Amino acid sequence: MQVSSFLSGKQVKTISPDATIKELSQSLSDLKIGALVVSSNGKNILGIVSERDIVQALPLHMHEIAQIHVRDIMTVNVMTCKKESTVAQLMALMTEKRIRHVPVINDSGELISIISIGDVVKSYVSEIDSERSALLEYVKSAG
Numbered sequence: 001m002q003v004s005s006f007l008s009g010k011q012v013k014t015i016s017p018d019a020t021i022k023e024l025s026q027s028l029s030d031l032k033i034g035a036l037v038v039s040s041n042g043k044n045i046l047g048i049v050s051e052r053d054i055v056q057a058l059p060l061h062m063h064e065i066a067q068i069h070v071r072d073i074m075t076v077n078v079m080t081c082k083k084e085s086t087v088a089q090l091m092a093l094m095t096e097k098r099i100r101h102v103p104v105i106n107d108s109g110e111l112i113s114i115i116s117i118g119d120v121v122k123s124y125v126s127e128i129d130s131e132r133s134a135l136l137e138y139v140k141s142a143g
Contacts, residue, residue, distance in 0.1 A: 047074030
């Protein structure tokens with residue numbers, strides 16, 4: 001199954017690299033999501049920032065938290081995928097890199113969506129359930 005099969009209706013949320021940690025935290029909370037793509041224009045990926053990045057920054061920057069910006073804690077080497085990527089490829093990438101969010105880009109490298117580990121698991125479970133149903137029907141019809 002390809003990524004394109006579950007992109008319909010998904011919106012990707014972005015945040016400016018100049019946003020504060022307070023703004024980042026508020027956005028993640030309001031949107032009930034775990035990561036935001038960092039972009040100045042909504043198309044070009046500058047980085048990605050997650051709940052984990054905030055937690056890891058706290059011990060180092062607690063005394064200056066009000067002055068910390070997204071650009072100070074974001075991950076800049078962003079792992080991405082394309083619509084043609086498969087769920088199996090995403091599972092392998094997420095497992096190997098220990099990441100939970102992968103932006104989806106077009107051929108020009110522009111941001112078009114984002115996939116979470118939850119999306120991947122849901123898709124994989126759906127695929128397995130479809131295979132199970134098909135096998136049950138096959139066994140019933142053969143008997």
